[in-house]
Amino acid sequence: MIFELDYREIQRLQENIRQLPNRAEKVINQTLHTDGVKLVESNVTRLIPVSNRNKNTKWYREHGSVKHAKDTKWSISKTENLGFILKSKGGAANKRGSFGYLVFPDEGRGQEEQNFTERATDIAVPQIMSKLHGKLIETIGGNL
Incomplete structure (x- = not known):
């Protein structure tokens, strides 16, 4: 997946890191x-x-989750140095608690691409950058 960052934001972040x-x-x-x-x-x-x-039908109660992914904890995360991985609790759609249609979140499952990850990242990256600036400034002492 490719996402873009504003170069001015990177420069600001770099100055705070310095x-x-x-x-x-x-x-x-x-x-x-x-x-x-x-x-x-x-x-x-x-x-x-x-x-x-x-x-709520008998088949769903016996073979899978009775909740929609939107209403539950659908993801797992793994932390890395200066990053993280967020992925769905995917797996076979017939396994209880699995959200098989989220295994490929950029395509979804169905008639058309849904681009969950790309669209969500486009929204989240500026928010994350703002949080990073705020935490760095707070740690510096709030004098910027």
Whole structure:
């Protein structure tokens, strides 16, 4: 997936990092691993459509989840240095608690591409950058 960042935002971030030579990495990791994950997850969740299927039927109760992905914790995250991975609790659609249609969130499953991840990231990246600036400025001492 490709997303764009405003070069001025990168320059601003770089200046803030320069003022925290030994602590910036820790602040960035903490922010990405908490706020970053939450922002991307909430933006993807907001874009997940709810089908009109009656999930309270006997078959759904026996073979799968009775909840829609939008109404549950559909994702898992993995933290990395200066980043994170957010992915769906995918798997075979016939496994209980699996949201098989989210295995490929950029295409969704159905008639047309839904681009959950791309659209959510376009919204979340500026919010994450704002959080990063705020946390770095707070750590510097709020004098910027």
